[in-house]
Amino acid sequence: MSQPNAVLFDELGPRGRRRVRTLTVVSAVVLVLVLVLAVVRLAQNGQFAYDLWAPLVDPTTEEFPLVWQRLGRGLLWTLAVAAVAMAGSLVIGVGIAVARLSLGRYGRLPLVAVVELFRGLPVVVTILYVSIALPVLGVDLSDNWFLAIGLIVYNCVVISEIVRAGVLAVPHGQVEAGQAVGLRPSQVMRSIQLPQAFRSMLPAIISQLVVILKDTALGAVVLNGVTELTRQGQQLRNFFDNALQTFFVVAVIYVVVNILLGKAAEVLERRLSRSRTASASAVAEDEESVRV
Known part of the structure; x- marks a missing residue:
């Protein structure tokens, strides 16, 4: 029999729980064996040699400060490009979503065509096309700007679809309530639909x-003049001939930055939830005082 808290599936019985525990243990053992095998093979190939890791992890070496100076500069450029791409994607994406929702059936067709076009292109192709098309049009920018613009072009349409879905999920009764008190459609969108979306x-x-932050690494694949983290890792790899070690450190940096971004998002979400709860409580108290 289904438990009250089982939403997507029925609660597992004794046999099902035993099967899940068995599969979990087997999967964990297989994963540990694969990791051990990988470590052994890496050791046999000399990938744990001190000379390969020292420039990255030993502060006493002469190269250590220079290596981390390069990685730090690359991280700053990565964050700068990502910040520009995030801001541009949010602003343009919201604009596209609002325009698509506000225009008529035929007026929105050009926007629909643009959204479907750039959603269908791989992000690498978009970045490469931007870096080729803009110079032809007379726009002379650095490769870091080409990377940021390419990310904006691709991600703004994705964010526009996210925002559009959120706006459409707002109960229509709230829209009708806004219109009933005399709000114009633009005011309803700005004051009621977008905040809830x-x-x-x-x-x-x-x-x-x-995703935008991680996609900055694609600039190192198609653009030679970028100075972000992955490009710095490529240059260090070429100099020290330690690709596995260098890109392991680069990967750890990306993981740490993304974890911090995720934690910041959790804090923001909790604050928004608390403010929404406090607002609902205040409204309820006002209504109770009016009835009294």
């Missing part, structure tokens, strides 16, 4: 912002 779609938006 952002609250409900915040996890999806944050996930897309994390």
Whole structure:
């Protein structure tokens, strides 16, 4: 029999729980064996040699300060490009979503075409196309700007779809209530629909912002002049001939930054939830005082 808290599936019985525990143990053992095998093979190939790791982890070496200076500069450029891409994607994405919802059936067709076009392109192709098309049009920028613009072009349409879905999920009764008190459609959108859409779609938006941060690494694949973290790692790899070690450290940096971004998103979401709860409580108290 289903338990009250079982939403998507029935509660497992004794046999099902035993099967899950068995599969969990087997999977953990297989994973540990694979990791041990990988460590052994790496050791046999000399990948744990001190000379390969020393420039990255030993502060007493002469190269250590220079290596982390390069990695730090790359991280700053990564954060700067990601911040520009995030801000541009949010602003343009919200604008596209609002325009698409506000225009008529035929007036929104150009926007629909643009959204479907850039959603269908791989982000690497978008970055490469921006870096080729803008110079042809007479726009002379650095590769870091081409990377930021390419990320904006791709991610703004994705964010526009997230925001549009959030706006459409707002109960229509609230829209009708806003119109009943004399609000114009633009005021209803700005004061009622968008705030609620952002609250409900915040996890999806944050996930897309994390994707933007990770996608900055694609600049090192298609652009030679970028100075972000992955490009710095490539240059260090070429100099020290320690690709596995260098990119292990680069990967750890990306993971730490993304974890911090996720924690910041959790804090923001909790604050928004508390403010929403406090507002609902205040409204309830006002209504109770009016009835009294």
